Amino acid sequence: MQDFKEKKRTVKKAAVLLVIFLILLLALAAFFKSMALNYPEFVQSRNRPWVNIQSERDDSIDVLVLGDSESYTTFSPMEIWQQDGISSFVCGQTGQEIEETYYMLKTALRTQKPKIVVFETNSMFQPQSVSEGIQKMIAQTANYYLPVFLLHSMWQNWVMGPEKQQVYYKGFVVRDIVEPYTGGDYMEKTDRKEEISLIVRFYMDRIVRMCKEEGCSVILYSAPSPHNYNYAKHNTLTEYAEQMGAAYVDFNLMTEELGIDWEKDSLDNGDHLNVLGAEKLSRYFGSYLKQNYELEDHRGEAEYQSFDDMVVQYQKARKNAAKKIEVILKYLREKK
Template identity: 25%
Template sequence: MKTAKRVLALAVFFSIFFALFSLCDRILSRKEVEGWWNVTAKIDGFYNSPKNEYDVIFFGSSNTYCSFNPLVIWKETGVKSYVFATQQQPLWATYYYMKDAFKRQNPDVAVLDVLMASKNDEYYDDGVNYTFCDNMPFSFDKIALARVSAPKGRRLGLLIRFLKYHSRWNELKKEDFEYRKRDMSDYSKGFYVLTSKCNNAEHTDLKNVEDSLPLSDKNREYLDKIIALCKENDVRLMLLKAPSNSTEEEKRYYNSVAKIAEENGLEFVDYNMCYDEIGLDMATDFFDERHLNIFGAEKFTEYFVKTTEYFKDRECSDNDWQGDYERYVKERDKK
């Protein structure tokens, strides 16, 4: 009898402890739910999407979420898509994002911008790691992602947000208390609606850069894993580089990606070579030197749809998406 009471008391204690811990973790965790950089709403919005909602999912870093506009794609073709990307998302994070995405969605196509294949870091700083880990639900895959994303001593904070945000008490705002993950959505489907214009962006002619640089061992390992994962799930993988005013060094890495794509029967397109065809204006179509704004993204998205065989006309009859598209048009036309 005493043993049963002791077990019950422990069960009640731990239930209360975990409930309070979860509450503190939710309140204290960093949240970006409003404005241009609402990454929390965008990632949570993907996880809250209806099952098997998307035909196409875009993966990668900031060049992905600044370049592909799912609402324009839907309006042009009826194809539903989402941008499931985070800043400086390394290929190992992309691999685990794809694994998580394929558990919830059954897309025809996965599109990967390969900017991060040109970077050779073994690990990235905490800010980058927190961005792709914070809103990912806890799972064995998240544990595996933490292990490959940081050295020992920095991994636990990627899994338990309270460890890194426990000192935010004096920064708390109303949104911290009102936040509910299950209520989050993003009308622009992961696309960043950036309306500012950069007037000093420069584009380098890379047509004569034909040699290549080998990918780092870690990048090659995870690019191979991404290719295998898409094949296992019968998802068509498109490798590409969105317009980003690439450097000559980056182009050499992209040339290596092109060779890897060819070896695996995949397509690779570097859209930095297509500015004239896309109609990009350096004075009006970039948010900063390396990222398209809303106007450049619309031009690029329309060109991408027009020149990619997969996209074909379908009926655009989803009222929810129509409302989101109209909201986007209002935001675009304000400037």
């Protein structure tokens, strides 16, 4: 009997300690989230999109973009705003994995009701085993519900000072480097298909279903990237989009239509586009959105002043970037 009472007391103590621990975690999570929203300059650069989308005015984003670095180096909301007045925002991250995409979308949908969710498809081909997927699922679920894990590195920046941040133009990052792609045609036709891993397929299905439940149209797009794309992936993505009732735009088959110049528009030998390539893709994408979806032109509206203000900053950055790219190209040509 004594042993039973002792065990009962031990269980109660453990339960009390667990409750206290969870309360502390929740309190820390709330504290770090509040600090991140108020002092975003102290947030690690990779996690800034998570903060920035939550800082946008509620229900102000009509087009939400997700994906890895292929998204935030190709889809420029400022180009689209200048041309069409469509409010868009890129929630892309370096190496964003599919689990992160899922929870980034859930985070954005807390405050935004986009009419369209756009997904850059490169991360669909990141291989993941089931065990890796389970580990990442647990980690990203914890980050979503307890952002203290996502934002814990903030304290280092408080002590050492904020790290040098990329400048985000509604999620887009101006890339002012050029390294030409010289490999020639990379979209040779084939009937072969590239495999999508089970975990990635599971999460992509959830992402598309979530969008449809929220009343969002879904567009998949593949950015021009000889390093990442081929016709086998095109076949897979075309089939997947048809199965899920999503639109699919493969810009790798449209480089001539876009006017992509692989000498000037490539950031890093065909992996990403620089700002010159991004503006070409974005202008086309803006026209595509305007022609195929009912989206309002918000230019001049008081509620969208942040877009009008940011365009001025973006134009300066774009102009400086173009000048820098020309200098680099001149050096490369003279070096030959």
